[in-house]
Amino acid sequence: MELRPDRLERQLAGEPLRPVYLVAGAEPLLVQEAADAIRARAREEGYTEREVYDVDARFDWNTLTQGIASLSLFATRRLFDLRLPTGKPGKDGSEALREFCEMSPPDTVLLITAQDWSKSHAGKWSEAIARAGHLVPVYPLKTxxxxxxxxxxxxxxxxxxxxxxxxxxxxxxxxxxxxxxxxxxxxxxxxxxxxxxxxxxxxxxxxxxxxVADSSRFDVFKLVDAALAGEPVRAVRMLAALRGEGEQVAGLMPMVAREVLSLCGLARAAESGNVMSAMRDARIWESKQAIYRRALERHPASRWESFAAECGRIDRAAKGRGDGDPWLLLERLLVAIAEARGRKLLAS
Missing domain, CATH: 1.10.8.60 (Helicase, Ruva Protein; domain 3)
Incomplete structure (x- = not known):
């Protein structure tokens, strides 16, 4: 069964532990707290032995299979804690996890945590987990x-x-x-x-x-997202916070330019009516497609091309090879992207 993180604790309290859980997503706190709730429930039910496996490119899935199959000398109930950072187990891992779900031994719980998750991660292995246990996808909170x-x-x-x-x-x-x-x-x-x-x-x-202390920690990804979402005040505040934290415009511009160039291509595709297909081809995350569509509705392709040219101007200024205050130029660009009257703002 697929569960939202906020339903997990109620589900754990209302049923015996399932043989397998997958908690996956890009929000570390929510992933950690969901996994901790499962571990706590396991301790309550007498799963006193815990084995941890960290999966990397060299991980041998036979290690996990053999560990699960071996008899415990210390406890009758065991929790296997599998850390799968990418959320993609590969061919051997997918097969090992499907086999576990189909023939899970008694008194054994497999907890899998991953730091990334989207529909592209899903497959027969995650479907098997959802049937035998619980899949808990964790998505970053929207504003x-x-x-x-x-x-x-x-x-x-x-x-x-x-x-x-x-x-x-x-x-x-x-x-x-x-x-x-x-x-x-x-x-x-x-x-x-x-x-x-x-x-x-x-x-x-x-x-x-x-x-409450001012604990805002903005990064360039959220900065660009605010501009694309049409939130100029928020974008300006984020930019000021980044400046206060010691960031440099030259370090911010590669990501800003990449997003603007991506929007240029999508805007051209939108003019021919193929924007959704273009988003899939560009591997735009589903969680970001809505703000991309709003941004594309706000500006035509020609204006996105002018934004791309402005990125070059700002980058040159940030590296001392062009005129103007790079912080002011970047602020104007972000507000221009966020506002429908963007061209006038850049001209000022």
Missing amino acids: HELGEWLLRRLRSRGLVATPDAVRRLADRVEGNLLAAAQEVDKLALLVGGGARGPSAEAIDVEQMERL
Whole structure:
């Protein structure tokens, strides 16, 4: 069965452990917490022996198969913890995992964790896991989902906060769930008994300002995503945060230029009506296709070509081979991408 991460704990509490679990996705905190919940449940059920396997290009899948088949000298129940960073076991691994699912030995649980997941990772091996156990895909939270996640996190620590305070917390930790989790835990310690329980007084925005450090950690991927999503204020704020953290425009431009050039090709494809096919060919992640479509609707192909030319100008300025303040030029480019009146902004 396929489960969302927020349903996993209820499922674990309501049934005996399944023989196999796959927890996979690019959000490390959510993957770690889901896997920890499975490990904790295994300990409760007497799975006291745990063997860890780290899969790399040289991993011999017979090692896992033989380990599972061997008799334990120390415990009757064993948990096999398989770390599969890429989420792709290859031919030998797929076969080994399918065989385990079809003939899983008693008193054995196989937990597989991966740091990446999409439909391209799925195959007969993951289908076998979903039939015999649970597949828990973990996707990065979208911007509009962060507030609800923070609310649940606060409630789990016995805290109440006003909507404005939750929004301020989201602003401070945007996109960084590890920082968010740390800030919520810190709030639980600092607030103490003053705002706990359903009848407690809610933390307001002023308290949130005082208690929460500015833990925003923006990267260039989220910077470009904000511009493509049509969020100029957010993009400018991210750029300022990157500058404050000591980043250089020359280091940011390769990714910005790559995304803009990709949009150039997609914009030309859109004019002939083949944009979805072009996205598949370009291997654009499904989670990003919506913001790509919005960006393509905002600007014609000719404007994307002018954005690409501007990337070259900014790169030259950043390397001292052109005129202008590279930070200001990059800010204008990002706002231009985010706004339908982009050409006028670049001309100013």
